[in-house]
Amino acid sequence: MVQRRQSLGANSLAAGARGDAAGLRAGLSDPSDAGFDSGKARANLKKQTPKQFTPGQTTRAGVMLALGEPDAVSPDEGKLGYRSEKVCGFWFIGGQGGGVAGTFNKDRYLVAEFDAEGRLVKAERLATWAGSTPAKAVLTRPAGANSTAVSSAARQAAPLLEKPARWLPGVNGCEPRGAASMPGEAGRMLCMDTDLVFVSNGQFANAAPGLTLPYSAITSVRVDKYVFGRRLVVHGRGGDVHSFDVLGPKGRAPDKQAALAVAGFLQARLNH
Amino acid sequence: MKGKSLFAMALAGFLAGCATSQPLKGNANLPDFLADGKTSRAEVALKLGQPSGRFERENILTYRLGFEPKNKGHFVVEREARPEGWPTWLHARYSLVLVFDDNGVLRKHSLVEVN
Numbered sequence: 238m239v240q241r242r243q244s245l246g247a248n249s250l251a252a253g254a255r256g257d258a259a260g261l262r263a264g265l266s267d268p269s270d271a272g273f274d275s276g277k278a279r280a281n282l283k284k285q286t287p288k289q290f291t292p293g294q295t296t297r298a299g300v301m302l303a304l305g306e307p308d309a310v311s312p313d314e315g316k317l318g319y320r321s322e323k324v325c326g327f328w329f330i331g332g333q334g335g336g337v338a339g340t341f342n343k344d345r346y347l348v349a350e351f352d353a354e355g356r357l358v359k360a361e362r363l364a365t366w367a368g369s370t371p372a373k374a375v376l377t378r379p380a381g382a383n384s385t386a387v388s389s390a391a392r393q394a395a396p397l398l399e400k401p402a403r404w405l406p407g408v409n410g411c412e413p414r415g416a417a418s419m420p421g422e423a424g425r426m427l428c429m430d431t432d433l434v435f436v437s438n439g440q441f442a443n444a445a446p447g448l449t450l451p452y453s454a455i456t457s458v459r460v461d462k463y464v465f466g467r468r469l470v471v472h473g474r475g476g477d478v479h480s481f482d483v484l485g486p487k488g489r490a491p492d493k494q495a496a497l498a499v500a501g502f503l504q505a506r507l508n509h
Numbered sequence: 510m511k512g513k514s515l516f517a518m519a520l521a522g523f524l525a526g527c528a529t530s531q532p533l534k535g536n537a538n539l540p541d542f543l544a545d546g547k548t549s550r551a552e553v554a555l556k557l558g559q560p561s562g563r564f565e566r567e568n569i570l571t572y573r574l575g576f577e578p579k580n581k582g583h584f585v586v587e588r589e590a591r592p593e594g595w596p597t598w599l600h601a602r603y604s605l606v607l608v609f610d611d612n613g614v615l616r617k618h619s620l621v622e623v624n
Binding site: 277281308373438439440442 | 561562563564565568569571572573587588589590591592593594595596597598599603604606608617618619621622623624
């Protein structure tokens, strides 16, 4: 849930330049730099960071040269996302003999939005408590009128079925030996209209998927039993083979129902 | 007596193992080969390998660099992302951003301290 927002678009910059008191107050009264960086996310986002950039002038390269590699990007590169994570407090529950402790974290995001020429439209600060908002959700929030991001995002086809999964290219179920314990590449399996697609968690959204396998190039689909559950095995027409550990909703453990759901979908496509 | 000497040998081996230092990671001069207006994209690929990010039709490449304080060495780190799509910067301290012109020659670069 987005709780706080500090926007520095063309209008607010103009307001600041005119000495508009309300516009300046909005920037100065934001206490969101409280806390300390967790060390897990980037630490170079400050309250004043958006003011480094000038809408209409700063380019995409200019933002990256100043802040470094973005943490997320929209598929059309119309938006760059940067994330920091501050520890704002600690909690402890327990009594005699033990307990559990943790931290209250606050995520802050800077979303820089660009026009078709790669010039900054606006740089906006967002913040959430209690967990990270997925990058996709942060970057697909409604964009400004001049942005190309919304129209491009809308043009992107939505997957018919999507599951977190681990991809094991070249692995045929539990073959070769030792394959049962291979971790695979973590990501998302997307069943699109005509293709089976795998997108790695580590890749940016503007990069080509790790795997795009047209349904017409699939010869067989099966689900193998193995030590920790079920493994989906897909054979391609070119002799290629791919195995997938399809994971449950939390993306942690292989999930039998999820594997069977994907297998059922693929079988239906093959028989179509 | 034999047991004691075996124990002493085992202890000596253990301590020797502890004393063996791992080679320090990184190269203090790693980004020094970069020269705006001179360095080509091919040279960068040869020295640094695969970038962690490619933008604007590969006119912007980004690398994540770890840092070893003992030798002030930089080394390339792979991007690690969580399922929500946000990466961690636990093992990377710097982001190297390289902007190339249409001929593949480095136009601008910056080494940004990220974490």
